[in-house]
Amino acid sequence: MGMRVAFDVxxxxxxxxxxxxxxxxxxxxxxxxxxxxxSSPQSDGPLAPDDVRRVWDYIAKTSNWWMExxxxxxxQIARLYGLTRAAGWEVFFLxxxxxxxxxxxxxxxxxxxxxxxxxLPAVLTVPGSRGxxxxxxxxDLVVDDQLINCVEVVSASPTKAVLLQRTPDDAARDHATSxxxxxxxxxxxxxxxxxxxxxxxxxxxxxxxxxxDWFARPSExxxxxxxxxxxxxVPPFDRSGT
Numbered sequence: 001m002g003m004r005v006a007f008d009v010x011x012x013x014x015x016x017x018x019x020x021x022x023x024x025x026x027x028x029x030x031x032x033x034x035x036x037x038x039s040s041p042q043s044d045g046p047l048a049p050d051d052v053r054r055v056w057d058y059i060a061k062t063s064n065w066w067m068e069x070x071x072x073x074x075x076q077i078a079r080l081y082g083l084t085r086a087a088g089w090e091v092f093f094l095x096x097x098x099x100x101x102x103x104x105x106x107x108x109x110x111x112x113x114x115x116x117x118x119x120l121p122a123v124l125t126v127p128g129s130r131g132x133x134x135x136x137x138x139x140d141l142v143v144d145d146q147l148i149n150c151v152e153v154v155s156a157s158p159t160k161a162v163l164l165q166r167t168p169d170d171a172a173r174d175h176a177t178s179x180x181x182x183x184x185x186x187x188x189x190x191x192x193x194x195x196x197x198x199x200x201x202x203x204x205x206x207x208x209x210x211x212x213d214w215f216a217r218p219s220e221x222x223x224x225x226x227x228x229x230x231x232x233x234v235p236p237f238d239r240s241g242t
Contacts (some may be wrong), residue, residue, distance in 0.1 A: 002088030003140045009095040011145030014069040063102035079118030091108040131156025
């Protein structure tokens with residue numbers, strides 16, 4: 001049985017932060033003729049509450065805004081898909097994104113992930129606790145960029161958690177590691193953790209897994225091509241002769 005894993009979307013796959021601040025900068029240029037201090041997409045300073053409210057209002061009114069975000073590491077999303085197909089993993093993508101105009105958040109996110117090379121993604125819009133989700137889905141591992149989400153996962157379930165920390169934060173790292181949460185700086189390293197975990201789980205299953213492999217005939221295993229959308233649909237069953 002393959003691993004069951006989940007990835008948060010914004011902050012892990014998608015660069016939401018830059019897109020959000022770019023909208024803020026646009027509003028500030030229109031209001032004052034220049035970008036206010038601390039409001040450019042490159043700035044790490046806090047945004048004013050009024051700026052945050054205006055941006056969320058803009059997102060809510062913009063058709064399919066979630067489709068326009070850039071990916072941090074698009075090649076790694078495609079890599080994840082290849083590993084998923086090869087190892088038989090079951091992968092879920094989790095998001096708390098609020099609605100925007102246009103298509104549903106789920107559809108926009110599915111379209112975006114598939115554009116990055118991960119076909120037929122399972123996207124779950126989950127506004128509640130990630131710990132509850134991990135329990136319900138019987139996940140082996142969750143990758144998230146929010147420490148609170150990782151803590152919820154390891155506190156409420158036997159699921160492992162990896163904190164993706166793109167900006168170094170020693171205090172958050174120490175807190176995470178003290179709770180048994182792994183910390184990585186990139187999606188590439190998070191995927192490498194998955195590969196290592198797969199090896200560990202394989203060895204722990206030991207002899208039973210090897211016996212199962214002995215009785216399986218490779219010729220009996222049939223899978224779809226890397227791009228499953230290239231396969232023509234199976235026609236409806238013909239009952240005319242019955």
